[in-house]
Amino acid sequence: MLGSPTETWQDRRRAAVRREILDAAWEVAHRDGLGGLTLRAVAERVGMRPPSLYTHFASKHALYDAMFFQAWSEFDERSAALELPADPRAALHGIARFYVDFAVADLPRHQLMDQRVIPDFTPSPESYAPSVRAMERTVGRFRAAGGVALTEADVDLFVAVVGGIVAAQWSNDPGGDRYTRLLGRLVDMLADDLGLATVTSGEDP
Amino acid sequence: MLGSPTETWQDRRRAAVRREILDAAWEVAHRDGLGGLTLRAVAERVGMRPPSLYTHFASKHALYDAMFFQAWSEFDERSAALELPADPRAALHGIARFYVDFAVADLPRHQLMDQRVIPDFTPSPESYAPSVRAMERTVGRFRAAGGVALTEADVDLFVAVVGGIVAAQWSNDPGGDRYTRLLGRLVDMLADDLGLATVTSGEDP
DNA sequence: GCACGATGCCTACGCATGTTAGGAAGTCCG
């Protein structure tokens, strides 16, 4: 009656099993690494035999794809709920810090979202959608907050450079803050380059 | 008589076979991707059966390790031969451009050198040596060229950010220049932040 | 000159993985 007209009981049960498998997959990924994830381990954790997983996911890549979608959806939701200061420079700091904190909090999730650590895995267009949604919102916020007209190159530089911080952090100092602590300085550099006023003084060139 | 005292003929032949296997491995990596590299394909390309490769490499990881060493050694050599301008800012540009060009020229090589695409693969200390050598030389050149005293944080920021450009280039626009063309602007930002004089005018803050 | 040991490659096998085929049991609907 609610939502979809044919929202039967077993549909909900099926969705629950799917979610259970996904949860198990994340646990295995955290324990054995994203690349070390195996259908055997997932099946065992969920009390099934490996082939039975194929009732719910067409392939291992489909499982990865669902995880990818889940990760980006969560980022998208949290990004939508994020309140940013009105000041453009402060907003820039908030956006960058939010992204970096999210990426640094979970290694397999970050690898799945932002890197290509699974050979031959490419997210499906549907799973890719939340990421472009989040990105578009972020860019929109940029443009709305800052009086400046951001070019595409500005955005490209920003995402590349902030992504570099995250990658370096995971590669060279996992769990630490050797690179993430440089983020504020980096964002200020970018803000200066974009001609944004400083937060503290608000002077104008 | 020359070089090592026990430089027998079969040692050279053995080294030649080893090199042949390595060449085949690179070719396969270019064709099927670094993660898609298989001992079957390498063996076939070299006219052997897969187990025979174990006469020359202890494992598949050992093969990756040798490739890693080879890649970083080449970078190290070319880096040593690189002539940099005396001007600190121009030197910064040269260093960054050299690194980016090298990383963008070859995907599997870049994945092997700078990313962790192969699960459970960690380069051996011996294979890691050329990379630290190249890095130390680069940092030394920094310090020698610029009158400024670079902190470790400065170097960290530089490598993280330049690495981000490369990663974004490969991820979002492979074969293009959407991100690499922003390198000059980025390096100027860093140079400004470090207080380096501009090349064209040479003014002082 | 010849046996002997080392070397290099082979075949056969083991084990892990993703995946498919086909069947059995439980469940829902008419």
Place this chain on the structure above:
DNA sequence: CGGACTTCCTAACATGCGTAGGCATCGTGC
């Protein structure tokens, strides 16, 4: 109550890395 659908199972296959053991070749010492 009976048939269709769903879900899970066992069995098996293909491919991957890696090991064991055998055989030929080649250099070396007697």
